[in-house]
Each structure stands twice: as C-alpha cells, then as structure tokens.
Amino acid sequence: xxxxxxxxxxxxxxxxxxxxxxxxxxxxxxxxxxxxxxxxxxxxxxxxxxxxxxxxxxxxxxxxxxxxxxxxxxxxxxxxxxxxxxxxxxxxxxxxxxxxxxxxxxxxxxxxxxxxxxxxxxxxxxxx
Numbered sequence: 001x002x003x004x005x006x007x008x009x010x011x012x013x014x015x016x017x018x019x020x021x022x023x024x025x026x027x028x029x030x031x032x033x034x035x036x037x038x039x040x041x042x043x044x045x046x047x048x049x050x051x052x053x054x055x056x057x058x059x060x061x062x063x064x065x066x067x068x069x070x071x072x073x074x075x076x077x078x079x080x081x082x083x084x085x086x087x088x089x090x091x092x093x094x095x096x097x098x099x100x101x102x103x104x105x106x107x108x109x110x111x112x113x114x115x116x117x118x119x120x121x122x123x124x125x126x127x128x
C-alpha cells in the first residue's frame with residue numbers, strides 16, 4: 001500500500017495506522033520511520049490544501065500520528081521529532097483554538113492552518 005493510500009484510508013475511513021503497522025510498512029518499504037512520518041504528513045497537508053480532506057479529518061490524523069511519533073519505539077530523547085511532520089502537526093494544532101489576537105469572527109483554520117500548510121508545502125516537495 002502506498003503512503004497516499006494510507007492517508008486516504010486514515011482520513012476517509014478513520015483507519016489510522018498503528019505503531020506496529022508503521023514499523024511493518026517501514027521494514028517492507030525499507031525506509032526510516034522519520035521518512036515515513038514526513039511523507040505521510042506531507043500527503044495529509046497536500047490533501048488538505050487541495051481540499052480532498054476536511055480540516056477535522058486531517059487534524060485527527062495528525063494528532064494520532066503525533067502520539068505515535070512521540071512514544072516508543074519511535075521517540076528517543078536523542079532524536080528530534082521529524083520535520084516537516086512536526087511543523088505540519090503544529091499547523092493543524094493551531095486551527096484548534098482562537099489565538100490571543102484573533103478577532104472573534106476569524107476562523108483559526110483559515111487564519112493559521114491554511115497559510116501555514118501552504119507555506120510548508122512550498123518548502124517541501126513530495127514524491128511517492
């Protein structure tokens with residue numbers, strides 16, 4: 001299964017990959033888990049940017065992925081959280097609440113998440 005298919009399944013069928021499934025995928029594809037997290041996150045960001053996936057679905061997937069990235073066996077105090085996966089998580093996280101200088105009628109998704117996702121996608125290319 002491709003990264004794109006995994007993201008599609010995660011966002012539309014709520015079939016999010018488990019830590020064991022990620023380890024198996026990485027072993028089979030012969031890629032590091034850091035590369036997996038980055039490719040997966042970039043595909044989530046691209047799907048959101050292209051409006052194939054809703055904010056709510058992408059936010060849920062990125063929260064799930066962040067929980068996996070920051071626990072054993074993936075997290076180690078000597079290893080930083082992979083980039084741009086962490087920045088993409090933060091972009092979706094920023095849409096979860098109004099920020100101190102936001103006006104009451106402003107959507108945090110439109111004001112913070114969409115521009116940040118677009119900026120991240122400009123900085124990173126993704127090829128499956």
